[in-house]
Amino acid sequence: xxxxxxxxxxxxxxxxxxxxxxxxxxxxxxxxxxxxxxxxxxxxxxxxxxxxxxxxxxxxxxxxxxxxxxxxxxxxxxxxxxxxxxxxxxxxxxxxxxxxxxxxxxxxxxxxxxxxxxxxxxxxxxxxxxxxxxxxxxxxxxxxxxxxxxxxxxxxxxxxxxxxxxxxxxxxxxxxxxxxxxxxxxxxxxxxxxxxxxxxxxxxxxxxxxxxxxxxxxxxxxxxxxxxxxxxxxxxxxxxxxxxxxxxxxxxxxxxxxxxxxxxxxxxxxxxxxxxxxxxxx
Ligand SMILES: Cc1ncc(COP(=O)(O)O)c(C=O)c1O
Numbered sequence: 001x002x003x004x005x006x007x008x009x010x011x012x013x014x015x016x017x018x019x020x021x022x023x024x025x026x027x028x029x030x031x032x033x034x035x036x037x038x039x040x041x042x043x044x045x046x047x048x049x050x051x052x053x054x055x056x057x058x059x060x061x062x063x064x065x066x067x068x069x070x071x072x073x074x075x076x077x078x079x080x081x082x083x084x085x086x087x088x089x090x091x092x093x094x095x096x097x098x099x100x101x102x103x104x105x106x107x108x109x110x111x112x113x114x115x116x117x118x119x120x121x122x123x124x125x126x127x128x129x130x131x132x133x134x135x136x137x138x139x140x141x142x143x144x145x146x147x148x149x150x151x152x153x154x155x156x157x158x159x160x161x162x163x164x165x166x167x168x169x170x171x172x173x174x175x176x177x178x179x180x181x182x183x184x185x186x187x188x189x190x191x192x193x194x195x196x197x198x199x200x201x202x203x204x205x206x207x208x209x210x211x212x213x214x215x216x217x218x219x220x221x222x223x224x225x226x227x228x229x230x231x232x233x234x235x236x237x238x239x240x241x242x243x244x245x246x247x248x249x250x251x252x253x254x255x256x257x258x259x260x261x262x263x264x265x266x267x268x269x270x271x272x273x274x275x276x277x278x279x280x281x282x
Pocket of ligand 1: 034179180181182201202206207
């Protein structure tokens with residue numbers, strides 16, 4: 001997957017160069033998207049492009065491309081990289097300017113896209129689920145913006161990794177917000193709970209799909225945050241993201257979650273999610 005897109009050109013990765021004065025490099029002043037590609041086709045592209053625009057609006061940055069321009073360049077990049085299953089990454093930064101906190105005027109944003117092979121979700125997550133630990137949500141107050149400034153997320157994810165866990169589940173003011181790189185769900189007596197869309201969570205595209213699937217299949221779902229105590233007593237815990245799909249968390253802080261195996265509601269959701277992926281409908 002050697003080809004990348006940078007500011008209007010398709011280049012090999014080693015040809016693509018960005019100035020050291022790019023505000024993405026100096027200030028983390030940018031936003032991004034990660035889009036799964038199945039058999040050469042983007043999954044939920046409209047949702048991702050809409051969220052990109054929302055993130056850009058959130059940081060008062062101009063979108064360098066119309067949706068049809070993004071669609072065309074994405075199609076070309078996927079083809080140049082051989083089609084199949086890919087993980088597509090888009091990034092927009094405010095552009096190149098002398099370093100200053102104040103926004104520069106009249107600067108063209110830097111537009112970048114690359115793709116990597118999409119790793120299939122490991123079989124062990126399907127059969128056994130994965131481990132998570134709880135950590136304090138140390139991120140900022142605008143987690144709804146998909147900003148490239150990922151230092152807190154990275155520190156949290158590293159801490160989980162060093163504890164042998166896949167994900168950190170984040171607690172803010174006593175409530176579960178989401179994972180360091182995923183949305184989170186808790187099943188209590190057959191009802192699925194996930195935190196509402198506000199500035200404390202990223203509005204996950206996979207989360208939208210999970211909610212649509214649940215509603216279309218009469219699986220009770222409520223967009224309401226659960227307390228840390230409810231999380232610890234949950235019948236099932238899941239996380240979701242574009243590249244990991246929906247994964248059951250079967251160990252939390254070293255304790256088995258309801259028997260330590262993926263639960264029945266996750267089994268239903270995963271089966272429906274796989275169908276949705278194939279057909280593109282709930
Ligand atoms: C903090 C955070 N929440 C949620 C998600 C899931 O979002 P999506 O389903 O759009 O991949 C991600 C994805 O990377 C994330 O970083």
